[in-house]
Amino acid sequence: RMGTQTFTITATGKPDSYTVQGKVDLDFKIKVxxxxxxxxxxxxxxxxxxxxxxxxxxxxxxxxxxxxxxxxVNNAGKPQVTATKNKDKPVTRDVSxxxxxxxxxxxxxFMKMPRPQYISTNSGKVKPAKPPKLEGQQQVNYKGQSVRVxxxxxxxxxxxxxxxxxxxxxxxxxxxxxxxxxxxxxxxx
Numbered sequence: 001r002m003g004t005q006t007f008t009i010t011a012t013g014k015p016d017s018y019t020v021q022g023k024v025d026l027d028f029k030i031k032v033x034x035x036x037x038x039x040x041x042x043x044x045x046x047x048x049x050x051x052x053x054x055x056x057x058x059x060x061x062x063x064x065x066x067x068x069x070x071x072x073v074n075n076a077g078k079p080q081v082t083a084t085k086n087k088d089k090p091v092t093r094d095v096s097x098x099x100x101x102x103x104x105x106x107x108x109x110f111m112k113m114p115r116p117q118y119i120s121t122n123s124g125k126v127k128p129a130k131p132p133k134l135e136g137q138q139q140v141n142y143k144g145q146s147v148r149v150x151x152x153x154x155x156x157x158x159x160x161x162x163x164x165x166x167x168x169x170x171x172x173x174x175x176x177x178x179x180x181x182x183x184x185x186x187x188x189x
Contacts, residue, residue: 002028002138003041007043007105007172007188018050021045022121023104034181039179040064043183045121047101052109054079061122070124072099081123096117097125102156104163107170111152111163118156128159137167140174142188151175 003026010019026041045059057072069084072095079097082083095117102118104110114131132154139146146165153160156177164174174187 002026017050020105027047041122043122057119061123063122068123072119081119081124081126093126104175105172107165111159130155
């Protein structure tokens with residue numbers, strides 16, 4: 001184990017409305033050929049969803065020597081993302097009303113409702129994405145039981161990401177993404 005990612009999902013009482021609190025804590029060293037990498041990523045963020053649309057996003061990340069503060073708000077129905085790296089001047093960008101954070105926690109909102117842009121939960125960068133592709137179903141062993149998952153691939157900012165969602169609930173089971181020197185895989189425990 002190289003770290004953890006957790007989601008706390010709370011229903012707000014309105015249809016398709018949730019508050020999602022995410023936390024990532026990665027800290028590991030890896031050697032690739034002659035290069036040594038030390039990966040540190042510690043982030044916390046909160047997503048607020050109403051009627052299956054992102055209403056706000058706030059997050060903070062420590063990524064090795066860099067610190068980021070990220071915020072997405074709707075100003076009169078026009079969403080904007082502001083990201084600040086270290087003590088640099090904040091960068092604000094208008095974004096699509098269909099934008100979502102790159103947390104990918106629910107199949108229906110991230111895979112079945114393709115979005116042209118995602119907010120990096122690490123840096124706040126707004127990244128383009130191509131529609132995901134359902135590659136098929138697989139059987140996996142989860143807590144001693146064989147369960148079906150839907151397997152997707154997606155081109156996210158020019159890199160291949162992979163996702164597995166529980167077929168019965170649509171919640172994220174596993175995610176694989178490129179990282180320095182290889183791939184990072186998050187799997188539900």
